[in-house]
Amino acid sequence: MGKQFLKIAAVYFALSELLSAIIGVSGDYSLSNIQSNIYLLGWTTLGIIGLIYVAFPALSVTILAHIHFWMHNIGLPVLILALIGQNYKVPETEVWIVIGWVLLAGGIMLFMVNVWDRLR
Template structure:
């Protein structure tokens, strides 16, 4: 899971940078919240989780590591697309954002559990 998370984090990084470039060029910052969430929950969080899973293979290879990966990577695009639509004026999309946010939150809670259970010091 470590390498997969690092790779998907790099995709989110590019998406965040491209969205930032678009906002800068157009002088329209309506999607700043999407940009911030993609960079924080996509690029930074997933890259750090990937490094942790790589350094602690028991965490990365665990079932809960896979659950974290899928919940986070299904929820985040759902939440970001919904948030972009909301910022475009589609108010009826709020429940979609909530579903995506709940999935991401559950994924992050799975990550926490995984770290507490599988990330252990190599010194005794």
């Protein structure tokens, strides 16, 4: 799982930098908070988790690692799209923002349980 986390982290890094370029060229800084979320929750968080899983392979073979991967990688795009919708005044995006955050938080909780359970 460590390699999968690192690969998807690289995708989020590229998306973050692409959005940074779009923001810089357009001068529309209203999407800066979205770029920050992609960078921190995608590139940084998943990259660090991927490195942890590479360093401690026993953590990466658990069902918790697999569920966390999918919760994080469903929750983050949902959150990002909902935040973009909210930024452009799309109605009823709040529920999608909550769903995205719940999926992300749930995935991170699974990661924490995995680490605490397997690193003794």
